[in-house]
Amino acid sequence: MIIYGVALLSTCLVIGMLIGQALGAALGIDANVGGVGIAMLLLVLASNSAKFQLLSSGASAQGIQFWSAMYIPIVVAMAAQQNVAAAASGGLLALVAGVAAVVVSFLLVPVISRIGNSGAVSEQRGEAP
Amino acid sequence: MIDLIESVFIRNSLVVAFAVIGVTIWFSYLLADKLTAGRLHGSAIAIALGLLAAYWGGTVTGGSKGVADITLLGGIGLMGGGMLRDFAIVSTAFGVHLDELKKAGLAGVVSIFAGVIVSFIVGAAVAVAFGYTDPIAITTIGAGAVTYIVGPVTGEAIGASGEIVTLSVAAGLVKSILVMIGTPLVARSIGLNNPQSAMVFGGLMGTTSGVAAGLAATDPKLVPYGAMTATFYTGVGCLLGPSVLFFAVSALF
Numbered sequence: 001m002i003i004y005g006v007a008l009l010s011t012c013l014v015i016g017m018l019i020g021q022a023l024g025a026a027l028g029i030d031a032n033v034g035g036v037g038i039a040m041l042l043l044v045l046a047s048n049s050a051k052f053q054l055l056s057s058g059a060s061a062q063g064i065q066f067w068s069a070m071y072i073p074i075v076v077a078m079a080a081q082q083n084v085a086a087a088a089s090g091g092l093l094a095l096v097a098g099v100a101a102v103v104v105s106f107l108l109v110p111v112i113s114r115i116g117n118s119g120a121v122s123e124q125r126g127e128a129p
Numbered sequence: 130m131i132d133l134i135e136s137v138f139i140r141n142s143l144v145v146a147f148a149v150i151g152v153t154i155w156f157s158y159l160l161a162d163k164l165t166a167g168r169l170h171g172s173a174i175a176i177a178l179g180l181l182a183a184y185w186g187g188t189v190t191g192g193s194k195g196v197a198d199i200t201l202l203g204g205i206g207l208m209g210g211g212m213l214r215d216f217a218i219v220s221t222a223f224g225v226h227l228d229e230l231k232k233a234g235l236a237g238v239v240s241i242f243a244g245v246i247v248s249f250i251v252g253a254a255v256a257v258a259f260g261y262t263d264p265i266a267i268t269t270i271g272a273g274a275v276t277y278i279v280g281p282v283t284g285e286a287i288g289a290s291g292e293i294v295t296l297s298v299a300a301g302l303v304k305s306i307l308v309m310i311g312t313p314l315v316a317r318s319i320g321l322n323n324p325q326s327a328m329v330f331g332g333l334m335g336t337t338s339g340v341a342a343g344l345a346a347t348d349p350k351l352v353p354y355g356a357m358t359a360t361f362y363t364g365v366g367c368l369l370g371p372s373v374l375f376f377a378v379s380a381l382f
Contacts, residue, residue, distance in 0.1 A: 013219050024364060031282065033364030036215050036337070037357045040222035044230065047223055056223070067220035071352065072172045073150045074217045075342045077209030079179030079309060080150075081197040082338070085187025086295075087302035093270070094296055097255040098303025101248040101274040102311060105333045109319040112243060112333065113326040115236040 005063025008055040012042040135201065142204030149202065153178055173313045173346035180306060218341060218360075221353040229354070233325040237358045240332030245366045248275045248335070249374050252300060264379045266293045271378070272370040273297025274304060276336050278363050283370035305339040312343025321347060324354040331355030335362030 013036075020035025027033065043064075046052040054060065087094070138145050157178060158171035183195025192198030197206030207213070252274025256267045269289040273280030273296065280297030283289075289297075312321070312330075320326050331340045331354065340359040344352045 009216070009220055009223075013216055016219070017215075020360075020364070024367075027364075027368055029282070029364070029367045031278070031364050031367040033368075034361040036218055036360035039215075039219045040225075040353060040357050040360075041230075043219055043222045044225050044227055048227055061223070064220050064223045067217050068223055071217040071221055072175070072345050072349065073147075073154060074209055074213050075338075075345050076153060076172070076175045076179045077146060077150050077205045078214050078338055079176045079209070079342055080182050080186075080205050081195040081209050082180060082183045082306065083187060083193045083298075083302055084180050084184035084195060084306060086193065087299050087306055088184065089299070091296070091299070093255065093259045094273075094299035095303055096259075097252045097270060097274045097300040099307060100255055101251045101300075101304050102307045102334070104247055104251050105244055106311070106315055106319055108240075108243060108247060108333050109321060109326060109330050112236055112240045113320060113329045115239055 002059050002063040002066075004055045005060035005065075006067070007063075008046060008052065008060070009043065009064050009067060012046065013039045015039065016042055138201045139203065143207050144204070146202070146204030146208040149205065150208065170313060170346050172349075173310075176309055176342045176346055180309065214338075214341065218337075218352070218356045221349075221356065225353050229324040230328075230357070233328040233354070236325060237328040237332050240329040241335070241358055241362050241365055244333035244335050244362060245275055245279075245369055246374075247333075248304070249366075249370070253378060262382060264375070264382045265289050267382060268370070268375045268378045269293045269297045270300060271374065272366065273300035275301070275366040275370065276363050277301025277305060279366035279370050282367045283375070286371035287375050301336070304334075305336040308334050308336055308339030309342040309346070312339075313346040316347045321351070324351065327351035327354035328358050332358035332362060335359050335366065337363065 016039025017032060017035040019038050020032040023033040024031045047056040154175050157175035161169055161171040161174050186196035186199050190198040194206055196202050249271040253267045253271030256270035261267050265287050266289060268287060269280060269284035270293065272283035277298045280301050281294050284294040284297055316322065321330055327344060334340050337359050340355045341352065344355045
């Protein structure tokens with residue numbers, strides 16, 4: 001049943017959001033800390049586990065795959081409701097600060113990506129006799 | 130006649146949004162195919178068109194929700210709002226292998242903290258360069274360069290003026306929009322082509338909407354990895370901004 005997959009996806013999101021909100025409250029901030037990320041982990045765990053097979057295979061899987069396929073359209077709708085006018089009217093300071101933060105962060109992607117790689121390589125070396 | 134159209138469009142706003150977005154995407158893929166011979170991805174064009182429409186909507190209505198403030202297109206606000214966006218993001222995790230996540234786990238965590246701190250320092254340095262000497266203003270603008278949510282959260286916590294908070298939101302919006310447009314253009318040169326670098330990318334950029342759209346226009350297969358780390362970023366930013374980062378700025382200025 002398609003609804004089983006949709007329900008599994010929904011349950012993961014609700015649980016993740018609850019944990020994220022509770023995490024935020026525990027840290028004393030009014031923000032959801034990683035709720036979506038936790039929900040994604042729950043969905044990965046559920047779809048890799050035999051116990052949840054009824055909810056994540058066959059027709060049930062289609063209920064999840066539909067939303068996954070709707071992702072780009074939803075992102076386009078999201079782009080269409082950004083406050084672009086405010087960003088454009090923020091003046092030179094906002095423009096420079098935003099652009100500089102992005103450029104520096106882009107440059108760091110290859111640097112930090114190497115952390116895991118070199119870690120994996122040294123682990124392999126460590127395991128080798 | 131106009132009343133009739135308006136009442137049907139408003140009553141069925143979400144359905145109207147599906148149709149409008151569908152036509153937009155069809156048109157974008159047509160442009161990508163005919164104009165750029167597939168070199169620019171259709172979804173990148175669709176996102177750019179969305180942003181252009183949002184700019185137009187914002188200037189016409191004076192509202193803060195882009196095209197969704199236009200009465201007939203209100204459903205776009207629901208379709209692209211936080212609830213369905215998060216729902217769709219989580220669904221992309223379906224079919225992800227746990228091993229891939231474990232492999233990039235450490236780099237992912239490092240990237241979140243590095244991303245928040247580096248963006249903050251860059252934003253704060255720009256504020257100083259523009260002549261700000263008040264630690265509250267410097268911190269708030271720096272936090273805005275983290276994300277447009279961290280900016281106001283930090284600003285309100287440390288008592289920044291409304292004008293500074295607005296500036297910080299604008300800086301965060303510029304960042305988010307630039308990540309949406311720029312990611313597919315630089316993806317190749319920063320090695321953004323595997324789950325691991327996507328997780329690092331999400332952690333460094335942190336703007337959920339920017340990462341979500343940027344990766345969608347680069348390679349949809351990378352979306353779940355980037356989104357996973359990006360969703361922790363704003364929380365970490367809200368945590369560090371009004372505390373450690375504010376204290377550090379206060380000590381310096």
